[in-house]
Amino acid sequence: xxxxxxxxxxxxxxxxxxxxxxxxxxxxxxxxxxxxxxxxxxxxxxxxxxxxxxxxxxxxxxxxxxxxxxxxxxxxxxxxxxxxxxxxxxxxxxxxxxxxxxxxxxxxxxxxxxxxxxxxxxxxxxxxxxxxxxxxxxxxxxxxxxxxxxxxxxxxxxxxxxxxxxxxxxxxxxxxxxxxxxxxxxxxxxxxxxxxxxxxxxxxxxxxxxxxxxxxxxxxxxxxxxxxxxxxxxxxxxxxxxxxxxxxxxxxxxxxxxxxxxxxxxxxxxxxxxxxxxxxxxxxxxxxxxxxxxxxxxxxxxxxxxxxxxxxxxxxxxxxxxxxxxxxxxxxxxxxxxxxxxxxxxxxxxxxxxxxxxxxxxxxxxxxxxxxxxxxxxxxxxxxxxxxxxxxxxxxxxxxx
Amino acid sequence: xxxxxxxxxxxxxxxxxxxxxxxxxxxxxxxxxxxxxxxxxxxxxxxxxxxxxxxxxxxxxxxxxxxxxxxxxxxxxxxxxxxxxxxxxxxxxxxxxxxxxxxxxxxxxxxxxxxxxxxxxxxxxxxxxxxxxxxxxxxxxxxx
Numbered sequence: 001x002x003x004x005x006x007x008x009x010x011x012x013x014x015x016x017x018x019x020x021x022x023x024x025x026x027x028x029x030x031x032x033x034x035x036x037x038x039x040x041x042x043x044x045x046x047x048x049x050x051x052x053x054x055x056x057x058x059x060x061x062x063x064x065x066x067x068x069x070x071x072x073x074x075x076x077x078x079x080x081x082x083x084x085x086x087x088x089x090x091x092x093x094x095x096x097x098x099x100x101x102x103x104x105x106x107x108x109x110x111x112x113x114x115x116x117x118x119x120x121x122x123x124x125x126x127x128x129x130x131x132x133x134x135x136x137x138x139x140x141x142x143x144x145x146x147x148x149x150x151x152x153x154x155x156x157x158x159x160x161x162x163x164x165x166x167x168x169x170x171x172x173x174x175x176x177x178x179x180x181x182x183x184x185x186x187x188x189x190x191x192x193x194x195x196x197x198x199x200x201x202x203x204x205x206x207x208x209x210x211x212x213x214x215x216x217x218x219x220x221x222x223x224x225x226x227x228x229x230x231x232x233x234x235x236x237x238x239x240x241x242x243x244x245x246x247x248x249x250x251x252x253x254x255x256x257x258x259x260x261x262x263x264x265x266x267x268x269x270x271x272x273x274x275x276x277x278x279x280x281x282x283x284x285x286x287x288x289x290x291x292x293x294x295x296x297x298x299x300x301x302x303x304x305x306x307x308x309x310x311x312x313x314x315x316x317x318x319x320x321x322x323x324x325x326x327x328x329x330x331x332x333x334x335x336x337x338x339x340x341x342x343x344x345x346x347x348x349x350x351x352x353x354x355x356x357x358x359x360x361x362x363x364x365x366x367x368x369x370x371x372x373x374x375x376x377x378x379x380x381x382x383x384x385x386x387x388x389x390x391x392x393x394x395x396x397x398x399x400x401x
Numbered sequence: 402x403x404x405x406x407x408x409x410x411x412x413x414x415x416x417x418x419x420x421x422x423x424x425x426x427x428x429x430x431x432x433x434x435x436x437x438x439x440x441x442x443x444x445x446x447x448x449x450x451x452x453x454x455x456x457x458x459x460x461x462x463x464x465x466x467x468x469x470x471x472x473x474x475x476x477x478x479x480x481x482x483x484x485x486x487x488x489x490x491x492x493x494x495x496x497x498x499x500x501x502x503x504x505x506x507x508x509x510x511x512x513x514x515x516x517x518x519x520x521x522x523x524x525x526x527x528x529x530x531x532x533x534x535x536x537x538x539x540x541x542x543x544x545x
Contacts, residue, residue, distance in 0.1 A: 010477060015434050016426050017474060038474045039428050042507040049506075058503055064432025064528065108435065111442075127442035134439075145432045145528050383472050384511065390476075 002030065007342060009038050015112075020330075020346070024339055032334045034327065047317040052078055052152055052286060055314060059304070062319065064145050065108060068101045069297035070319070071150035073304040076231055076293025078152045081306055082286050090154035092274040094232040096167075097140070097149050098295070099263040099270075103174070104133040105298035106256040106263075109347075110181075113253065116347045117194055122185070129177050132170045139163055154280025164271055171264045178264075182257045192250065199333040199345035201247035209329035212322050213300020214255045215349050219247035225296035237269040249348040286312070297322055299349075323349070412488055413545050416462055419451025420542065423461035423485070427478050427512070428504075429468030432528035433495035437465060440531040447535060458484040463541065466520075469497045469504045470512030482518045490541045492522045494534065499523045 003024050009017040017038030023031035043062055047055045059070040072094060079086065086094075107130040114122025134144045140159055141147035149155050159167070185191050201211070206219035216223055224241040226234040242258040244251035288310040295302045300322030307316040326349040333345050408416075426434055440447050441454060455461050458481045470478060482491070493514045496502035501513050514520055521544060524537035 010425065010481070015424075015438070016429075016431065017477070038471060038477070039426070039468070040471055040473065040509050041428055041430075041469060041504045042509045043504075046504060046507055061430045061432075061503055061527070064430045064435060067430075067432070124443050127439065128444065131439075131442075131444045144530060145436065 027338050029334045051312045065105050066297045067146045069295050069302045073293045073295040073302045077291045077304040077306040081291025086154050087278045088275050089277040091233040092270045093155045096270050099266045102263045102298045106260050113347050116343045153283040195250035198249045198341050205332040211329050215326050217243045218251035218255045220245045239266050252348045420462040421453050421455045422463040423458045424465045427468040427474035428471035433467040436528045440534050445531045463490045465494050466514045467494045469510045471509045475511050490521045493520045496527045
């Protein structure tokens with residue numbers, strides 16, 4: 001007998017709202033479907049009413065965890081559009097901030113993965129090691145999250161000479177801890193038994209489902225935007241792309257742990273090689289045209305497309321965030337697994353639902369892909385009216401006007 | 402504390418000791434959510450004061466709301482608010498929940514939170530630091 005289990009939209013283990021409908025037969029999963037848009041904020045539309053400088057702060061708030069990946073991708077897109085070459089020092093600073101973010105994001109994921117399997121020691125450890133990185137961000141940029149370091153044509157703030165030893169000290173202290181952590185996880189028979197052969201993704205499936213980032217690399221697909229389409233200063237430092245072959249949850253964890261060590265290596269080289277010089281170049285008037293920018297976010301390829309009509313606001317901004325691309329592979333990873341593995345496999349792609357919320361219109365079973373501004377507005381008004389009608393009796397329902 | 406919840410000495414005493422919190426994201430960017438979790442981890446560790454994140458609104462004394470309240474999240478926010486045992490404290494966490502922040506004017510926004518449900522404490526910041534969150538909770542408890 002088939003049963004549908006809803007997971008979400010507000011599930012105790014999910015930090016963000018998302019609905020997964022899992023169809024099971026007994027203990028085995030036979031199908032999965034997912035719904036989004038509880039977090040849809042209409043960022044692409046709001047961006048059209050902001051100037052390029054303001055839009056930078058907006059794209060920073062697409063996702064709090066990748067809050068430097070989206071600005072870098074947006075800057076890359078606008079710099080591609082206006083043909084701007086940024087100064088060398090800015091390139092190194094961008095790399096350092098992006099790699100520090102990767103460390104904090106991967107540690108955050110490890111902690112949450114521990115939380116999902118009920119191993120709270122791992123959660124507390126990982127988040128404790130993450131805390132010095134957040135403090136570094138506060139020293140460098142003044143904010144623990146959403147650093148506002150990026151600027152079209154360079155970076156907004158310098159990494160000062162007196163900050164460099166602090167960064168060195170922090171990453172030097174972090175490195176043995178990550179080694180210890182990796183050994184503790186990979187030698188722990190409980191963890192191995194829990195993670196190995198769960199949610200397997202073959203290399204063919206990883207390619208066919210168009211996965212990106214650590215999920216693809218864990219299945220043996222050797223892709224990394226930092227090496228394949230280098231931006232910032234990744235082509236000037238020595239590092240390697242981490243790949244595994246198994247494609248299970250353990251492989252994803254290994255890829256993320258080893259990537260932290262690679263990030264530490266990159267930061268160390270950048271701090272040594274960083275040349276003195278200006279932080280930004282003067283930005284000319286943005287010409288008519290279009291530009292694309294890519295960035296390897298902690299979760300995979302982050303893609304921004306900017307179209308300009310010659311004014312100071314983008315005419316169109318299109319964002320393709322990595323989590324959205326990675327989620328469809330659940331169909332091949334889930335089917336045949338047990339109910340108890342659901343959340344672990346969900347966690348393995350490190351889905352960040354803030355990035356994944358879209359609007360789509362379905363008319364008589366056919367997908368109507370294009371929606372004009374007017375359609376969206378009318379739909380929004382209509383829904384608000386319906387909601388007002390429906391929630392008249394509830395507390396605060398009358399306050400909606 | 403909104404006027405429609407009359408506080409007796411008993412409920413005041415019950416609410417003050419080890420308040421349990423439920424966290425609801427209604428269209429946030431994740432930042433406030435991870436900073437809230439951060440307050441639970443070893444550096445700040447609010448669990449030592451008995452503050453705990455719980456999985457069900459029925460167990461909670463404090464409701465943390467983050468995000469701009471999107472059209473799709475609105476019914477859930479009202480549903481969750483109705484499920485919480487009253488009296489409860491509602492805390493709007495982050496600039497988005499307080500005013501709408503950078504997303505103000507979005508076609509998918511219905512909030513901010515205080516348009517929908519009564520809010521006791523506002524914690525602004527994008528995102529607020531864990532220290533700010535702890536200070537907000539302390540202020541909320543002082544109101545009781």
